[in-house]
Amino acid sequence: MMQQDLVHAIKSNPKYHELLTKRKSFAWTLAAVMLVIYYGFILIVAFNKEFLGQPLSAGSITTVGIPIGLGVIISAFVLTGIYVRRANSEFDRMTREIKEEVL
């Protein structure tokens, strides 16, 4: 367990609160985006199969469902990329600064 005075020092550091607010809203927003994309897809599958079954363009056999399905897969990768890009630069830098100030 961490010593109480260290915990208090960190908790009273304004940068710590800035980090928490930023990261929390960023992480939960991205999680919500992923949930909306995925459950949007699942609900279309459950309620509107015809929509996914229509041809992508006149005369094509490829259906709208193919790019949408692939799009969900790619969106998962892209969203993790967006998170890791910001977290590994901005959030890590803020964490380092907090540590330097309190330790």
Next chain:
Amino acid sequence: MRIWQNITAVLALSLVAGVALAAGDMGEVKKQAVNVPAIIMFLAFVAGTLGITYWAAQRTKTAKDFYAAGGGITGFQNGLAIAGDYMSAASFLGISGLVFINGYDGLIYSVGWLVGWPIIMFLMAEQLRNLGKYTYADVVSYRFQRVPMRTMAATGSLVVVILYLIGQMVGAGKLIQVLFGLDYTYAVIIVGVLIILYVTFGGMLATTWVQIIKACLLLGGATIIAFGALYVATGGSMSPEALFRKATEVHAKKDALMRPGALVTSPLEAISLGLALMFGTAGLPHILMRFFTVPNATEARKSVFYATGFIGYFYILTFLIGFGAIVLLMPADSGYMITNAKGVLELKGGQNMAAVNLAQAVGGNLLLGFISAVAFATILAVVSGLTLAGASAISHDLYASVFAHGNVNEQQEVRVSKMATLVLGVIAILLGIAFEQQNVAYLVGLTFSVAASANFPILITSIFWSKMTTKGALLGGWLGLVSSTLFVILGPTVWTDVLKFGDAIFPFKNPALFSMTISFLGIWIGSIMDNSENARQECAAFEAQDVRCQTGIGAEGAASH
């Protein structure tokens, strides 16, 4: 050195003996002729991985080495290893087989299995790394009563590991029987012996590298089959549109192949299945353990990013493989369709052999051999990851914390872990033999439901909810474990299809929506009703936990700046 030579010699001999024996009774059982390139490539894989195990054994001295590969795995390596853990033979063969039969529906499963990863990234990866040491039970017992919390977390881990193991072992036995012409029992024993060797001698370091090699082989092999099939099936144009057009001409479902079909019927089933796939991943102990092998949160995040990329790419390949198989294997004159006992035309070896047969159609015996060896390697790697996770739950959670109350030294703990590996390996062999004649397909769904309903809820609430108490966690965790298991047994898959007891008592195939709700309600009610002094202390301890979770200060093996 001597022991190693002997072990390798025994293994080589038993393989040869098994092949000879199997070749003897080829007439009775439907087995493939002995595939020489497959056996050579497989032996090369075994020799290579045993070499790595020997190397890893020299470097595995402390408990941290054994459980977490010394914490020195990089984000990229761990990303590959996670992908290796996740891309089981069941998903490779199963999803391509699903696409082969149902077309578009296969994609729905792939998507569900992938979208759990971003959630792990945003809400769990760095938190796990900052709070835990060797197992996810470290995280859920961080500010709670150690003994009951560890007991529950270890039980959840072991249930998931054993269920997953049964499926893998039976799949391994069947696959090897078909691919190598090896007897089922021999195949299961060889898998058991090899994973005991990898895990007891090489610990997490060997397991990780076996996983990395296997991930590269599987991704490479699947790439060759997928694009090879696309090339051959489209006459060189490589156009997916042409592939889909030919597939709809060949397949009995015609144009319906390209849209969602009967697999997902009621919206409630769809949502419930989605929950199990998405959050089950975040409750698999062998996956969660991987986050303790990297040095810090930065690398933990990177590993999820790479893993998501590799797994997503792999699922796109399985989709192409399924469609390639329709075009190249499904025509009655392809030579890959045989008439079964009921007079129905079906794929040689069953629908799960779509990827394997396609390898032969595209690249002849050599590619078939390569893919067979890769499939076997895949099973070995996944089973060793599972076994290590199970052994860690026994030694680190149950033995060290529950029975010995923390009064053990590292050497004792690692020794117990190795004994547990041996026992789990033997159990895996026995279960593999016992379940030979059973249909084990439902076990994957059960595993994900249990992981999503028992392990995931207590993990996520212990990280994020300051007011959770031991009582709440125990109530919710046990309710999730019991209800998910019970619902699966009383549901249509087991009650009606496996046990043949008639109409199911629980009407849904996928219970996660209900069992997860029960679990979270249990946690909430148990926690708010808890007015004990313990509960007050646990809530007060959240502050310190959160600071460590957010900053990594005090985290295990944290790099000093």
